Amino acid sequence: MSIYLSAEQLSKSYHDHWLFKDLSLGISQGDKLALVGENGAGKSTLLKILCGQESPDNGSVSIREGIRIGYLRQQPHVDENTTLDAILFPTDNEVATVVKEYEKAVKDPHVSAGRMQALQDKMEEFHAWDYEARVEEITRRLGIPDLGQAFGTLSGGERKRIFLAQMLLTDPDLILLDEPTNHLDLQAIEWLENYLSGKQITLIMVTHDRYFLDKVATEILELDRGKLYRYKGNYAYFLEKKSAREEIQQTEVDRARNLLRKELEWMRRQPKARGTKSKSRIEAFHELKEKASQSFKKDKLALDMRETRQGGKILECRQISKSFGSRPIVSDFSYIFKKQDRIGIVGKNGMGKSTFLNLLTGRLSPDKGEANPGLTTQFGYFTQEAEDLNLQGRVIEEVTAIAEFITLSDGSQVSASRFLEMFLFPREKQYTFVNRLSGGERKRLQLLKVLVKQPNFLILDEPTNDFDIAALNVLEDFLEKFNGCLMLVSHDRYFMDHLVDQLFVFEGEGHIRVFNGNYSAYRAEQEEIQEEKLKQIQEEKRKQAQAVKVNPRLAEVQAGSSAGQPPATPPKKVSYKEKKEYEGLQAIIDRLEAEKKELITRMEAGNLDYAELQECGEKIAQLNEEIDEKTFRWLELDELISNFPV
Numbered sequence: 001m002s003i004y005l006s007a008e009q010l011s012k013s014y015h016d017h018w019l020f021k022d023l024s025l026g027i028s029q030g031d032k033l034a035l036v037g038e039n040g041a042g043k044s045t046l047l048k049i050l051c052g053q054e055s056p057d058n059g060s061v062s063i064r065e066g067i068r069i070g071y072l073r074q075q076p077h078v079d080e081n082t083t084l085d086a087i088l089f090p091t092d093n094e095v096a097t098v099v100k101e102y103e104k105a106v107k108d109p110h111v112s113a114g115r116m117q118a119l120q121d122k123m124e125e126f127h128a129w130d131y132e133a134r135v136e137e138i139t140r141r142l143g144i145p146d147l148g149q150a151f152g153t154l155s156g157g158e159r160k161r162i163f164l165a166q167m168l169l170t171d172p173d174l175i176l177l178d179e180p181t182n183h184l185d186l187q188a189i190e191w192l193e194n195y196l197s198g199k200q201i202t203l204i205m206v207t208h209d210r211y212f213l214d215k216v217a218t219e220i221l222e223l224d225r226g227k228l229y230r231y232k233g234n235y236a237y238f239l240e241k242k243s244a245r246e247e248i249q250q251t252e253v254d255r256a257r258n259l260l261r262k263e264l265e266w267m268r269r270q271p272k273a274r275g276t277k278s279k280s281r282i283e284a285f286h287e288l289k290e291k292a293s294q295s296f297k298k299d300k301l302a303l304d305m306r307e308t309r310q311g312g313k314i315l316e317c318r319q320i321s322k323s324f325g326s327r328p329i330v331s332d333f334s335y336i337f338k339k340q341d342r343i344g345i346v347g348k349n350g351m352g353k354s355t356f357l358n359l360l361t362g363r364l365s366p367d368k369g370e371a372n373p374g375l376t377t378q379f380g381y382f383t384q385e386a387e388d389l390n391l392q393g394r395v396i397e398e399v400t401a402i403a404e405f406i407t408l409s410d411g412s413q414v415s416a417s418r419f420l421e422m423f424l425f426p427r428e429k430q431y432t433f434v435n436r437l438s439g440g441e442r443k444r445l446q447l448l449k450v451l452v453k454q455p456n457f458l459i460l461d462e463p464t465n466d467f468d469i470a471a472l473n474v475l476e477d478f479l480e481k482f483n484g485c486l487m488l489v490s491h492d493r494y495f496m497d498h499l500v501d502q503l504f505v506f507e508g509e510g511h512i513r514v515f516n517g518n519y520s521a522y523r524a525e526q527e528e529i530q531e532e533k534l535k536q537i538q539e540e541k542r543k544q545a546q547a548v549k550v551n552p553r554l555a556e557v558q559a560g561s562s563a564g565q566p567p568a569t570p571p572k573k574v575s576y577k578e579k580k581e582y583e584g585l586q587a588i589i590d591r592l593e594a595e596k597k598e599l600i601t602r603m604e605a606g607n608l609d610y611a612e613l614q615e616c617g618e619k620i621a622q623l624n625e626e627i628d629e630k631t632f633r634w635l636e637l638d639e640l641i642s643n644f645p646v
Helices: 043-051 084-087 093-107 113-125 128-141 155-168 185-197 212-217 235-269 272-278 279-292 355-361 395-400 416-423 439-452 468-481 495-501 519-550 553-561 576-604 610-643
Strands: 002-013 017-028 032-038 060-062 069-072 174-178 202-205 217-225 227-232 315-324 329-338 342-346 368-372 381-382 406-407 411-417 457-461 485-489 502-508 511-516
Touching: 002 043, 002 381, 002 485, 017 043, 017 060, 017 202, 017 227, 032 043, 032 212, 032 381, 043 174, 043 202, 043 381, 069 155, 069 519, 084 093, 084 155, 084 279, 084 406, 093 113, 113 128, 128 155, 128 185, 128 576, 185 212, 185 610, 202 468, 212 235, 212 439, 212 495, 315 355, 329 355, 329 368, 329 511, 342 495, 355 457, 355 485, 381 439, 395 416, 395 439, 406 416, 411 416, 439 468, 468 495, 485 495, 495 511, 495 519, 519 610, 576 610
Parallel strands: 032 202, 032 217, 069 174, 174 202, 342 485, 342 502, 381 457, 457 485
Antiparallel strands: 002 017, 002 060, 217 227, 315 329, 315 368, 406 411, 502 511
16 A cells, blocks of 8 residues: 655653653555554644644654645644634635535525526536535534534634534545544544545544544554554454553563663673773663663552541432523523432533533532532532643642542542652653643643542543543543542543443433433434334335335325415425535445445455454444434435425
């Protein structure tokens, strides 16, 4: 396969600290690489260097001529007054400009028929219908709001989704993604992982989402202590190989330490005559000293604290309602929380999940009803925004300002410094200024400040955003042992599956449904419901077609109003866009079916190993989901076109 990008001998330092040295990497067509490593290891910096957003101190990056790169960084910047359509349809993109003109004309009630026809002809000329269909699908799937909105009116999550849509619409040859699942709801994440799993996509991404990583990536790159290691396989395979590698490296370090003791004696024997000593041996001594200072033995860190004792009454919610204007956020919600409740909250972005948490904790007052906490209930509320961090202060000062010593679950006490170590802040990091921390490190520090207060009711709103996987593992271990109540909002399905056994499902219009089970159980239920709906629609279409064959006039009778009454609404015309989408869907369904058939043939041939069989099985399941979705949409459009003129 052809090489898209080649990086040679890259080095980069910050604040007299080397992030990486002499790092080399090649990305070929079809590669799907996940870049992992601890917070602050330099993952985001490496992506910026690869796409030319930042320069290395040494080394070079070569990109094959004609290769278009799409880069989604963690915190994009744009003028606050820019409208969303200006972001999605840049003026230097001819196709995007044509689509923008057409969309504007469609919304204009005074546009002339001649102008409309001219724009439709232009759409045909530039093959813009396919592009518009992609715009519609991507913006719908990512929950993009009204394209006429100003960028400055959007939340942080909405901004991230806009830039993800913009990047995908450029249809780049090589995609670079920095935490793409942050700020996406669960449905959008599942769509994105299916989109990125496509055969034609080449990418390198930083992600902490283990389900997403395993579904999309075929190789893992680990950035560790300034070096890059490459593994083919899933995350579990990577952990196995990483452990074996570190054992070998630790053996080499132990050998270096033994040799260092001998060399130290040699260096000290004749201090005055050091100039006569072998220059190469002295240089080798310093290299040996650097190697011996390393350690690959990692203590098993366990975050621990004693929560405040919980009484009989935890939190009682009675008929809580809250609206913003005419829009209901929560309608008549009642629930009595019990000891050790472990509840996950799911729902599309913008449905009011954060508002709901503010109602429970008393940060926001309901329009009706009440939330009454018990006398001993102490909330620990971790929000999406980095609240109360003094960016000019040092890391350890953030904790000692609350408590010098923290009581653990067994009654013993540890210092603030040791407590920081439990959550991956080594002693040398504790005196760093907060403004020098990475995004993930700041989030970890914010969470520690919540835990130091020893809450017995933890409410975590997207705690996994920007965390590295090592930090997630420590947090998961802690939450599994936590004896208080836990309420969790997270787009990380692995996290949700392992920590909650009940869901509050936000279904819209303020309705919150209680579901018993974890996220995977909920998704299985939703897939069954969707499949049943599809079967009903297909059966209804079959019956209608059969009835029309028997009595051709039946279709006219059904289309008319009963008892001679006029229709409630005048028939609407099918848009040209919908007609084009309808015409293209059958070809897409046929292509998906052919791909599925090819995979089944490969599986039945009997020459695949276990890993390849598993990969084929997962791909077939994904294709089935896509086929059902496209068929469902085709049936919708077929019914629309059957009943209304084009």
